[in-house]
Amino acid sequence: MSASPPALELVGVAKSFGAIPVVRGVDLQIPAGERHAVIGPNGAGKSTLFNLVSGLFPLSGGDIRLRGRSIAGLPPHRINRSGLARSFQITNIFHRLSVFENLRIGVMARHGLRFGLFRPVARMRQVNEEARAILALVRLEARAEDLAGDLTYSEQRALEIGMTLTTGADVILLDEPTAGMSREETDRAVELIREVTAGKTLLMVEHDMSVVFSLCDRVSVLVYGEILATDTPERISANRAVQEAYLGEEPDESSGRDFGQDSGGEAAP
Numbered sequence: 001m002s003a004s005p006p007a008l009e010l011v012g013v014a015k016s017f018g019a020i021p022v023v024r025g026v027d028l029q030i031p032a033g034e035r036h037a038v039i040g041p042n043g044a045g046k047s048t049l050f051n052l053v054s055g056l057f058p059l060s061g062g063d064i065r066l067r068g069r070s071i072a073g074l075p076p077h078r079i080n081r082s083g084l085a086r087s088f089q090i091t092n093i094f095h096r097l098s099v100f101e102n103l104r105i106g107v108m109a110r111h112g113l114r115f116g117l118f119r120p121v122a123r124m125r126q127v128n129e130e131a132r133a134i135l136a137l138v139r140l141e142a143r144a145e146d147l148a149g150d151l152t153y154s155e156q157r158a159l160e161i162g163m164t165l166t167t168g169a170d171v172i173l174l175d176e177p178t179a180g181m182s183r184e185e186t187d188r189a190v191e192l193i194r195e196v197t198a199g200k201t202l203l204m205v206e207h208d209m210s211v212v213f214s215l216c217d218r219v220s221v222l223v224y225g226e227i228l229a230t231d232t233p234e235r236i237s238a239n240r241a242v243q244e245a246y247l248g249e250e251p252d253e254s255s256g257r258d259f260g261q262d263s264g265g266e267a268a269p
């Protein structure tokens, strides 16, 4: 055991909707700096797990700890301020503001600054610098002045990742960051995610095993609300129990999509 607590720790995490258990006692430790994927068949409880970690749903049981401190019961904005940011697909983006303004608002929020209030010039200079740095990191400099609503789908996803960075969080949750992207867009997104999460802790839901292989240190397989296995991508893809959990999903080495999903929004191959 290392001396420092895990960046993120789930202890016996449970969630029921009415009488129906959906997440059933999940234990998971993610050390600081690890990139970790949660995979699993449709309806396994992956989104619910993310909603529990980010504070959108109250726990039915167990505990969630960020750097050793419980965040159970905290509202999402408090969890966010504690250093955990989640990408909510494209819903965080103000479509009628420019790309730069979007990032600036995110950085301002972190500095406790709001529109319409007195804004000290020196702090605004710092805000602008930070926003520009994130703009470069997510490779949207050429689009800085364009409306966020005019970005392509994958550019919007990049902006969304940029918004999570504006919070300064060092634990990042990404929910299917490459869903709906072509192979080329996916490859670019993987590069971008690798760069922007360097030195941070990443927890992602991802269906595309080629993405998991190229990005993640470890993978957890969630089946019926329970973790079936946690291991390296290589060992997970060779695991018989995992293969059986994806009934009817033959490993497909040619596409790299070892464990396909029948979810709607995926890009055509």
Ligand SMILES: Nc1ncnc2c1ncn2[C@@H]1O[C@H](COP(=O)(O)OP(=O)(O)OP(=O)(O)O)[C@@H](O)[C@H]1O
Pocket: 017, 022, 040, 041, 042, 043, 044, 045, 046, 047, 048, 049, 263
């Ligand atoms: N708010 C809710 N109320 C009742 N049931 C819910 C709610 N949210 C999710 N569920 C149920 O919980 C189960 C797990 O759903 P969840 O969306 O977490 O699965 P998932 O693994 O993310 O699936 P997918 O890969 O299809 O997104 C499903 O049976 C779903 O119908």
